[in-house]
Amino acid sequence: MSDVDSGPLRAPKPKAGTCIKCKTRPSTVVLRHVQYCKDCFLFATTGKFRSAFGKSAISNTTGHKAMVAFSGGPSSRALLHLMKGFQHVGSHQSGQKRLFDELVICHIDETAAFNGSSTLDMARVVVDTEYPDFTFHGQLIEDIYEDEALSSIDKKEKLRQLFAQAGSLTAKEDLLWHIKMHLLVKAAQKLGCTRLILGDSATRIAIKVISFTAKGRGYSLPLEIGGDIHGLYPNLVILRPLKDMLAKEIAIYDHSQGLLNSLVPATNFSTMAPPTASIDRATEEFIVGLDRDFPSTVSTIVRTASKLKLASSMNGQSRCALCHMPIQSGSKDWKQRITVQSTQCTRDSAPGTLTVPENILCYACQTDLSESEGWSRLADDASPSTQLEEFRSLGYPTLLTQDDMHQRIKDFLLDD
Ligand SMILES: [Zn+2]
Ligand SMILES: [Zn+2]
Structure with missing residues (x-):
């Protein structure tokens, strides 16, 4: 019962080359500095797999x-x-x-x-x-x-x-x-x-x-x-x-x-x-x-x-058209605050680099797409449905359903 008995220094140390589990068979596997025989290794691995399902x-x-x-x-x-x-x-x-x-x-x-x-x-x-x-x-x-x-x-x-x-x-x-x-x-x-x-x-x-x-x-x-x-x-x-x-x-x-x-x-x-x-x-x-x-x-x-929790602001309604993950609102403002988007000499030569359609893409997918050709076609001031059509015409696949779509365009629809 005492802490000392269960402490690692007091536990009988297996001989080098002996399995730490059965303490009889010679070890054939070393994992995280611990030695196992083949049978005990397979038993532990299978057990871990089943407990993942059990949990x-x-x-x-x-x-x-x-x-x-x-x-x-x-x-x-x-x-x-x-x-x-x-x-x-x-x-x-x-x-x-x-x-x-x-x-x-x-x-x-x-x-x-x-x-x-x-x-x-x-x-x-x-x-x-x-x-x-x-x-x-x-x-x-x-x-x-x-x-x-x-x-x-x-x-x-x-x-x-x-x-x-x-x-x-x-x-x-x-x-x-x-x-x-x-x-x-x-x-x-x-x-x-x-x-x-x-x-x-x-x-x-x-x-x-x-x-x-x-x-x-x-x-x-x-x-x-x-x-x-x-x-x-x-x-x-x-x-x-x-x-x-x-x-x-x-x-x-x-x-x-x-x-x-x-x-x-x-x-x-x-x-x-x-x-x-x-x-x-x-x-x-x-x-x-x-x-x-x-x-x-x-x-x-x-x-x-594994201790990370989903943000309370995540409502599950607004999904990215590319990765299907929830879209965090306000990422565009944040990105504009921390990014140097133009200098005096490049402002005129790089039109479209400020365009970030956050209606249809999550922050990470926006970043990925900002390097792709055709990006500037996705105009931020277009309606989400137009953006989505543009996005598809670039060849990108989407998993969005009718419900997702309705959610995106509901602000543009008149009430019955
Ligand atoms: Zn063993
Ligand atoms: Zn995404």
């Missing part, structure tokens, strides 16, 4: 169809494997047929944006051969234009033009992420899924906390990193059950379970790019480097960020 308010999974986002990278590969075990144990322990009614695995083939070779078949083979109980859903990134009467080639070309005009690497990476979220949400809703399960690890979340703050996404940060997000999209809850697992832990899990030879190779804008090429790349380099020497870096950032 979420969605303890009742029956009656729900879930979509798992599967890029084929180390995190989502582990996620798929953990979901399989979770479904199985759930059915064994509770006597139910299965945990979720159905699991749809969604892979988005992003290669049209990079001229790479398709990843769709590789992802399909992994799911069909190893997880035949799951339903595979493949989606091409150019399908973001599926509502438009365009040929497959034209859709690809339109997508490439959109990325070509997007300006910096940071803006391109943000745009790619928004398009992928659009496609996942649209596919989940179309297929009747009420849960969308993402493979964000603790390391990924720590990187997001820092990079999103740097990009001016602090207002909606709790929605971007939370383990259990309701209300962001109609009838769809976002879950992040890997949020307590380090990228290293996930890599060891993949290795221990023999999953490394069935990863789908990733291509993205920053492959081969130097660490300073974008905010995401610079942050990743910083966090991963720091965590190597100070193993509590990631968990400290994640724990601290």
Whole structure:
């Protein structure tokens, strides 16, 4: 009972090379300076995954169809494997047929944006051969234009033009992420899924906390990193059950379970790019480097960020047309106060740089778009519906519904 007994100095220290949990088997894994044998490591990892589901308010999974986002990278590969075990144990322990009614695995083939070779078949083979109980859903990134009467080639070309005009690497990476979220949400809703399960690890979340703050996404940060997000999209809850697992832990899990030879190779804008090429790349380099020497870096950032609460001013009504996150009002005034927008010699040569349509875009998306060609066409004095049309004509996808739209233009409508 005494504090002294439970203190770390008095606990019997395992011999070097022995697992800290079972204290019998030789250790094969070192994580945060602690040694585990393979069995105890897998037991701890699986337990952490299940408790993430247990902690979420969605303890009742029956009656729900879930979509798992599967890029084929180390995190989502582990996620798929953990979901399989979770479904199985759930059915064994509770006597139910299965945990979720159905699991749809969604892979988005992003290669049209990079001229790479398709990843769709590789992802399909992994799911069909190893997880035949799951339903595979493949989606091409150019399908973001599926509502438009365009040929497959034209859709690809339109997508490439959109990325070509997007300006910096940071803006391109943000745009790619928004398009992928659009496609996942649209596919989940179309297929009747009420849960969308993402493979964000603790390391990924720590990187997001820092990079999103740097990009001016602090207002909606709790929605971007939370383990259990309701209300962001109609009838769809976002879950992040890997949020307590380090990228290293996930890599060891993949290795221990023999999953490394069935990863789908990733291509993205920053492959081969130097660490300073974008905010995401610079942050990743910083966090991963720091965590190597100070193993509590990631968990400290994640724990601290998880205490963030949504602003009381957030009403959920006004959403960004690009990222679908809530728009913080007054960002335009704030930006004008802190920004040097013109000098005597550039004032006449740079018309349009003051134009910030905060009616339809959040602060961070305004910043991304301010580097893109065509930006000055989005006139601030136009009505939100006109701005939205302009925005779409630039090739940007939006997830706005009729209700969202009505909310934007209600000040321009006469009462019945
Ligand atoms: Zn052990
Ligand atoms: Zn936005």
